Amino acid sequence: xxxxxxxxxxxxxxxxxxxxxxxxxxxxxxxxxxxxxxxxxxxxxxxxxxxxxxxxxxxxxxxxxxxxxxxxxxxxxxxxxxxxxxxxxxxxxxxxxxxxxxxxxxxxxxxxxxxxxxxxxxxxxxxxxxxxxxxxxxxxxxxxxxxxxxxxxxxxxxxxxxxxxxxxxxxx
Numbered sequence: 001x002x003x004x005x006x007x008x009x010x011x012x013x014x015x016x017x018x019x020x021x022x023x024x025x026x027x028x029x030x031x032x033x034x035x036x037x038x039x040x041x042x043x044x045x046x047x048x049x050x051x052x053x054x055x056x057x058x059x060x061x062x063x064x065x066x067x068x069x070x071x072x073x074x075x076x077x078x079x080x081x082x083x084x085x086x087x088x089x090x091x092x093x094x095x096x097x098x099x100x101x102x103x104x105x106x107x108x109x110x111x112x113x114x115x116x117x118x119x120x121x122x123x124x125x126x127x128x129x130x131x132x133x134x135x136x137x138x139x140x141x142x143x144x145x146x147x148x149x150x151x152x153x154x155x156x157x158x159x160x161x162x163x164x165x166x167x168x169x170x171x172x
Contacts, residue, residue, distance in 0.1 A: 006029065013028065013029070014028075014029050015027060015028050015029060016029055033158050033159060033160050033161045034147075034149045034150070034155060034158055035147045035148065035149060035157070035158045035159065035160040035161075036076070036078060036082070036148045036149060036150065036160070037074075037126075037128060037146060037147065037148050037160045038072065038074040038128075038160055038161070038162035038163075038165045039051070039057060039072045039074075039128060039146075039160065039162075039163060039165055039167060040072070040162070040163055040164045040165040040166055040167060041164075041166060041167070042070035042071070042072065042166065042167025042168055042169075043070065043167075043168075043169070044069075044070055044071075044167075044168050044169015045063055045064045045065075045068035045069055045070065045169040046061050046062050046063045046064040046068065046137070047059055047060070047061040047062075047063050047068075047069050047070050047130070047132075047140065047169075048060050048061050048070070049070045049130065049167065051163045051164075052143060054159060055159025055160060055163050056143045056144060056145045056157075056159075057130070057143065057144040057145075057146065058142070058143050058144075059089060059092065059130060059140055059141075059142060059143075059144060060139075060140060060141045061139070061140060062137050062138065062139045062140065063131070063132035063134075063137040063140075064137070065132070065137065066132055066133065066134060066135050066136075066137065067131050067132065067133075068131060068132055068137070068169070069092070069129060069130045069131035069132055069169075070129075070130050070167050070168065070169060071127060071128060071129045071130070071167055071168060071169070072127075072128045072165050072166075072167040072168075073099070073103075073125055073126070073127050073128075074125060074126060074128075074162070074165055075124065075125050076098075076119075076123060076124065076125050076126040077124070078119060078150065079119050079121075079123070080118070080119060080150060081116045081117065081118050081119075081150070081151060081152050082110070082116065082117060082118075082119060082148055082149065082150055082151070083116045083117075083148070083149055083151060083152055083153060083154050084096060084110045084111070084112060084114060084117075084146075084147070084148050085112070085146075085147050085149075085154035085157075086112060086144060086145050086146035086147055086157065087143070087144060087145045087146075087157075088112060088144065089140055089142035089143075089144060091132060091133060091134045091137065091138060091140065092130060092131065092132060092133065092140060092142075092144075093111070093112070093130075093131055093132075093133045094111075094112060094128065094129060094130045094131075094144065094146050095109045095110060095111045095112075095128075095129050095131075096109060096110040096126050096127065096128050096129070096148060097109045097110075097126070097127040097129070098119055098120050098123040098125075098126060098127075099123065099124065099125045099126065099127055100122045100123065100124060101122075101124050103125075105127075106120035106121075106122055106123055107120040110148075115152070116151070116152030116153075126148075128146070128167075130144065145157040147160075
C-alpha cells in the first residue's frame with residue numbers, strides 16, 4: 001500500500017478525487033492560513049482600523065491616550081508554542097493576551113520581538129490589542145502586518161483566514 005502526501009500551496013478549498021478500481025472517493029481539502037489571528041474593522045479610543053485588500057490592517061487616527069487603541073477577541077483552540085511577528089507603526093504597539101473561559105488573562109502577554117511562547121493551558125480565546133505607546137499620542141496613518149503562527153519560527157506574513165471580525169476600542 002502506497003502513501004500519498006499533499007502540500008497546500010495557498011489558502012482555500014478544493015477536493016481530491018481518489019479512484020481504486022471501481023471505487024471512487026472525493027475528499028474535501030481545506031488549506032488554512034498559517035496566520036492564526038482574526039481581526040477586521042475596528043474603531044475606538046481615537047484609532048480606526050480597516051482591512052486592506054491584501055488582508056493587512058490600516059490604522060489611522062490619534063489615540064485618546066497612552067495604552068489606548070483598538071482590539072479584537074476571538075476563539076483560540078490551538079495549544080503548543082506560537083511565534084508573534086509583524087511590522088509596526090512608530091508610536092503604536094501590538095500585543096496578544098491569552099484568556100480563559102471567564103475572560104481572565106493567563107500567563108504573560110505576547111509582544112513583538114518576544115521569543116516563541118507556549119499557549120497556557122486553559123486558553124480559550126485571544127485578545128489582540130493595537131495601542132499607542134506615546135505619552136502624548138500623535139496622528140497615525142499606516143499599515144500593520146501582524147502574524148501569530150504555530151511553532152518557534154516566524155515566516156513571511158500571510159493574510160489571516162478571518163479579516164471580518166468586528167473589533168472595538170481598547171485600554172490596556
